[in-house]
Every structure is written in C-alpha cells, then in structure tokens.
Amino acid sequence: MTSTSSPIHLDLEATRHAAEVGSTVEPVLVAKDVSVYYGDFRAVRDVTMSINRGEITALIGPSGCGKSTLLRCFNRMNDLIESARVEGTITYHGIDIYGPGTHPGEVRRRIGMVFQKPNPFPKSIYDNVAFGPRVNGLRNRSELDEIVESSLRRAALWDEVKDRLKSSALGLSGGQQQRLCIARAIAVDPEVLLMDEPCSALDPIATGRIEDLMNEIKSDYTIVIVTHNMQQAARVSDRTAFFTTEISDSSDRRTGVLVEYDLTEVIFSNPSDERTESYVTGRFG
Amino acid sequence: MTEGPLSDRLEPQVASLTGTTSRRRRFLDGLFRFATIASVGVALLTLGALLVDIFLQGRPRLNPDLLSNMPSSRPERAGIQSAIFGTLWCVGLTAVVSLPIGVATAIYLEQFARRDRWYVRLVELNIQNLAGVPSVVFGILGLAFIARGPLSWGFTVGTGAMVLTILVLPTVVIASREAIRAVPSSFVDGALALGATRWQAVWRQVLPAAIPGIATGSILSVSRAMGESAPLLLLGALTFVTFNPTGLDSGYTVLPLLIFKYASDAKQELHVVAAAAIIVLLVLLLTLNTTAIMLRNHFEKRRH
Numbered sequence: 001m002t003s004t005s006s007p008i009h010l011d012l013e014a015t016r017h018a019a020e021v022g023s024t025v026e027p028v029l030v031a032k033d034v035s036v037y038y039g040d041f042r043a044v045r046d047v048t049m050s051i052n053r054g055e056i057t058a059l060i061g062p063s064g065c066g067k068s069t070l071l072r073c074f075n076r077m078n079d080l081i082e083s084a085r086v087e088g089t090i091t092y093h094g095i096d097i098y099g100p101g102t103h104p105g106e107v108r109r110r111i112g113m114v115f116q117k118p119n120p121f122p123k124s125i126y127d128n129v130a131f132g133p134r135v136n137g138l139r140n141r142s143e144l145d146e147i148v149e150s151s152l153r154r155a156a157l158w159d160e161v162k163d164r165l166k167s168s169a170l171g172l173s174g175g176q177q178q179r180l181c182i183a184r185a186i187a188v189d190p191e192v193l194l195m196d197e198p199c200s201a202l203d204p205i206a207t208g209r210i211e212d213l214m215n216e217i218k219s220d221y222t223i224v225i226v227t228h229n230m231q232q233a234a235r236v237s238d239r240t241a242f243f244t245t246e247i248s249d250s251s252d253r254r255t256g257v258l259v260e261y262d263l264t265e266v267i268f269s270n271p272s273d274e275r276t277e278s279y280v281t282g283r284f285g
Numbered sequence: 286m287t288e289g290p291l292s293d294r295l296e297p298q299v300a301s302l303t304g305t306t307s308r309r310r311r312f313l314d315g316l317f318r319f320a321t322i323a324s325v326g327v328a329l330l331t332l333g334a335l336l337v338d339i340f341l342q343g344r345p346r347l348n349p350d351l352l353s354n355m356p357s358s359r360p361e362r363a364g365i366q367s368a369i370f371g372t373l374w375c376v377g378l379t380a381v382v383s384l385p386i387g388v389a390t391a392i393y394l395e396q397f398a399r400r401d402r403w404y405v406r407l408v409e410l411n412i413q414n415l416a417g418v419p420s421v422v423f424g425i426l427g428l429a430f431i432a433r434g435p436l437s438w439g440f441t442v443g444t445g446a447m448v449l450t451i452l453v454l455p456t457v458v459i460a461s462r463e464a465i466r467a468v469p470s471s472f473v474d475g476a477l478a479l480g481a482t483r484w485q486a487v488w489r490q491v492l493p494a495a496i497p498g499i500a501t502g503s504i505l506s507v508s509r510a511m512g513e514s515a516p517l518l519l520l521g522a523l524t525f526v527t528f529n530p531t532g533l534d535s536g537y538t539v540l541p542l543l544i545f546k547y548a549s550d551a552k553q554e555l556h557v558v559a560a561a562a563i564i565v566l567l568v569l570l571l572t573l574n575t576t577a578i579m580l581r582n583h584f585e586k587r588r589h
C-alpha cells in the first residue's frame with residue numbers, strides 16, 4: 001500500500017466501522033484548536049477532536065506528549081495549576097466550558113475524573129462515596145444510602161464492602177481503592193468520566209476488573225481514558241487518539257501534537273501515519 | 286547451574302560481610318551513635334541538674350500560700366497569685382486572638398493566594414522576617430503605638446496580650462502552613478473533581494486532616510508567650526501587683542517578670558520564692574504542651 005492511496009482506503013473503512021460502533025455519533029465534548037501553555041512553554045498544540053457519547057475514547061502516546069494535560073482541560077482541572085493557560089475552545093454539548101458564565105464546579109460535576117493514583121479521602125467508605133452528593137447539597141439520609149449503594153454496585157465493589165461501609169477507605173487494597181474512586185465519581189451522576197491511567201498502579205487482575213467495569217458502565221457514561229498499555233487501549237476503547245511530541249519552532253522543548261484520531265481498529269491495524277504505526281507496533285517510544 | 290560456580294560467586298560477597306570495609310563502617314557507625322547519645326545525654330543531664338537544683342531551692346516555699354498570697358517585698362507574705370492570673374490572662378487572650386487570625390492567614394496563603402501576586406509575596410516575606418525579630422522590638426513597638434501613641438491603651442493586660450499576639454502570630458502562621466501543606470493535594474483535587482468549591486474542599490478535606498498539626502504547632506507557639514518577659518517589661522507589667530486582672534483595662538504582672546524581681550532582690554528569702562515560682566511556671570508550660578500533644582493524639586485517632 002502506498003502512502004498516497006491509504007487515506008482514501010482509510011476513509012471508507014472508517015465509515016464502515018463507524019456504522020458498526022453506533023449509527024448515531026453524537027459529540028459530547030469538542031475541542032477546537034486547543035493549545036495548553038505552562039507559563040511560556042506550550043505543552044500541547046492545536047488539538048481538534050471530539051469525544052462521542054457512549055464511547056470509550058483512549059488517549060495514547062509517549063510520555064510527556066500532553067495526554068494528562070489535555071485530559072485535565074476537559075473538566076477544567078488545569079485551573080488548579082497556576083501557570084497553566086488554555087487557548088482554543090472546548091465545548092460540552094455546545095457550551096464553552098471556559099466561557100465567562102461557566103462555573104468550574106458545575107463542569108466537574110458533569111465531567112468527573114478518576115486519577116492515576118487511587119486517592120480515597122481519609123474517611124469511611126460511605127463518606128467517600130457520599131462526599132460528592134453532599135457537597136452538591138444532598139442531605140437526605142435515605143437518598144444518600146441509596147446513592148452509595150447503587151454507586152458501589154455499579155463500581156463492582158458493593159459485595160466486598162457492604163459489611164464495612166463505616167470503616168476507613170484507607171484499609172482497602174489498591175484495586176478496591178480505585179474502584180471506590182470510580183464509585184465516588186459516578187455518585188454525582190456525571191455524563192463523562194475522565195480517567196488518567198487508572199490502572200497503572202494495579203495488578204493485572206485488578207486491571208481486568210476495572211476494564212470489565214468500564215465496559216459495563218459505558219452505555220451510561222462517556223469515558224475518556226489515558227493509558228500507556230496498548231493492549232488495554234485496543235481491548236476497551238472504541239476510538240483512539242495518538243499523540244506525540246514535536247520540536248516546536250518557538251522553543252527547544254517538545255510540544256505535544258495530535259497525530260491521528262480514529263476508530264481503535266484502524267489505529268491499531270491500519271493507521272495512516274507512520275509515527276502511529278511505529279508506536280502501536282512497539283518500534284517507538 | 287552447578288554448586289561450584291554459585292559458591293564461587295558468593296564467596297567475595299560473604300567475605301565482605303566480615304571484611305575490613307565492613308569493620309570500619311561498623312566502627313564509624315558505633316562512633317556516630319555514641320556521639321549522638323552523648324550529646325542528648327549532656328543536654329538532658331544539664332536540664333535535669335537545673336530542675337533538681339530549682340526544686341531543692343524552691344521546695345520550702347512550694348505550698349498553697351505561695352499560690353494564694355499576692356506579691357510582696359516582705360518575704361514571709363510573698364506570693365504569686367496575681368502573676369499567675371496575669372499570665373493566664375495574657376496567654377489566654379493571645380491564644381484566643383492569634384489562633385483564628387493565624388490559621389485563617391495560613392489557609393489563605395496555602396489554599397487561595399496566588400503566588401504571583403505582589404501583595405502575597407509581600408505578606409509571605411513579612412511573616413518570615415517578623416518571626417525572626419527579637420521580642421523586645423515588639424515591646425518597643427507596643428509601647429509607641431499601643432500603650433501610648435495612636436491607641437493609648439496604657440499599661441494594661443489588653444496591651445500586653447496584643448503585643449504578645451503580634452509576637453506569636455508569625456510562628457502560628459508558619460506552623461499552621463506547615464500542617465496544611467502536609468495534607469496531600471490529591472484530597473483537594475479529588476474533592477474539586479467532584480464539583481466541590483475550593484472552600485468546601487478546604488473545610489471538609491484540608492482542615493480535618495491538618496487540625497492535629499495546626500493544634501500542636503499553634504499551641505507550642507502560643508506557649509512561647511508564657512515565658513516572654515522582655516516586651517512586657519517595657520509595657521508596664523508591674524511587679525508587686527496586689528490584684529488580679531478583672532478586664533482588658535486592668536494593670537497586671539506576669540510570672541517571668543515577678544520571678545526576675547524576686548530573684549534580683551537583696552533578700553535571700555525572696556530567692557526561695559523565685560525558685561518556687563519557676564516551678565509553677567514550668568508546670569503551667571508543661572500542662573499547655575501536654576494539652577497540645579493530647580489534642581493531636583485525639584484527632585489522629587479519630588481520623589482512622
């Protein structure tokens with residue numbers, strides 16, 4: 001296959017795959033020309049991509065290419081980094097999440113996040129899951145009980161912890177803690193879940209459970225996952241975005257760019273960019 | 286793999302277990318351990334000797350009369366009651382005012398302030414510098430601006446407490462900031478990612494986790510106020526005060542000043558009273574510091 005013929009071929013194939021994944025592709029989050037700066041350093045350059053409802057989108061690429069940086073833009077967690085500045089627009093159902101009237105707390109309630117390192121609060125299992133509903137104003141005890149139970153069930157943790165809801169979350173294993181963090185995130189009923197290498201601190205069995213869990217909940221939640229694990233991206237995601245770093249013209253540090261964004265099968269079996277191909281086949285980074 | 290090569294490979298390592306390098310290292314290790322134990326020992330022995338000496342000196346006057354009598358230059362009637370109350374008033378007021386202000390400042394600087402604002406850097410710089418200013422300078426400041434000058438509050442317990450507050454505030458802020466900074470930022474991130482406001486994250490995650498450290502650090506800083514005499518010397522903490530403070534505008538004396546007065550008196554009998562008063566001051570200090578430790582343990586236990 002020559003490089004000139006491949007784009008056409010890919011387009012056809014992409015359409016076919018799109019038809020298989022879901023007939024209606026509805027974008028939930030749309031990033032347009034997004035660049036992120038840390039001070040003067042441009043960490044990510046001109047990313048344009050859309051995250052589709054009900055899909056699992058994987059962000060892959062070598063270390064430092066800005067996957068976490070971009071992910072944090074989607075729910076304004078970059079606001080917490082003083083030097084960070086976002087250019088371009090990100091819309092959620094057409095609303096600019098960096099717009100003047102938008103409250104970051106509201107954005108984060110709808111677009112939840114699971115961190116790389118499990119970060120349960122030093123409170124009981126119950127209080128961890130109830131934290132989100134509580135800060136959003138829910139006081140009713142029986143409603144809280146219900147939310148805690150259903151969230152823990154969804155996160156496939158209920159059976160393991162139902163007898164010790166009042167004991168400290170810090171006593172759970174790493175895998176259980178991460179599932180607790182997922183339960184905590186879905187307790188506020190978000191539409192999108194952002195996950196930054198959620199399995200990197202877990203063993204293969206715990207990882208498998210989280211992947212099963214993602215597959216189970218993906219009909220209700222749109223998921224964006226950053227992962228360094230190619231098999232994981234291939235296993236769980238519908239679409240994959242490959243990023244890499246490029247020497248930029250303005251500084252000597254490497255800036256992250258989006259190389260290719262397509263259906264996962266295409267990225268892994270028939271990518272249109274050489275850099276994607278060498279990365280997914282393990283010949284790079 | 287055969288046995289021969291393995292033991293061959295192990296032999297040099299086994300040899301090093303008993304070799305000369307290891308012997309030298311063990312000697313150095315032992316020497317260092319001896320040096321540290323010796324220095325701790327010297328410090329503890331000196332402290333112990335001083336305590337025993339004071340206790341033996343002061344024992345004849347360690348009785349209820351010491352606590353119930355008012356200060357006096359007549360040895361047989363000399364007590365320390367008004368100084369105890371004066372000290373408690375000063376330290377109590379200092380704690381009540383400096384803890385809320387100090388902790389609030391620490392929360393602001395750690396959780397809300399932006400480091401790139403000039404006024405934030407100015408406040409930080411000042412706190413660092415103020416913590417290192419000799420206490421007598423605060424006394425002069427208090428004399429010029431609080432006792433006299435703009436506020437003209439006179440030589441009152443209120444003036445004394447206000448100056449002590451300014452004196453301990455920087456250390457309260459620094460201790461509280463340390464405690465707040467020790468709370469993992471992942472708690473705040475986790476809370477904010479669930480839609481909490483900054484204030485909710487601070488109130489529900491940061492403060493509960495930081496309180497043990499804040500309590501210990503702040504109480505230890507405030508207890509410093511108990512031993513201060515230099516600034517109060519300038520602020521008219523009189524010595525032979527025969528009444529307890531009844532309000533912010535009362536005259537007052539404090540234990541360190543009264544001790545100094547008794548100890549520098551020509552009458553030998555008053556030196557015994559000074560020694561006894563030192564023991565009382567030490568007991569008060571110890572009580573405060575024990576409270577700090579108990580508070581910390583209490584909160585730490587509650588968290589798990």
Ligand SMILES: Nc1ncnc2c1ncn2[C@@H]1O[C@H](COP(=O)(O)OP(=O)(O)OP(=O)(O)O)[C@@H](O)[C@H]1O
Pocket residue numbers: 038043061062063064065066067068069070081083256
């Ligand atoms: N808080 C920050 N302040 C300054 N620079 C940062 C900050 N966070 C990340 N960077 C820089 O931005 C670039 C992208 O970082 P980012 O963490 O997004 O990469 P990543 O793709 O998630 O890498 P990894 O796979 O190792 O997690 C890197 O050059 C990094 O040094």
Ligand SMILES: [Mg+2]
Pocket residue numbers: 067068069196226
């Ligand atoms: Mg990352």
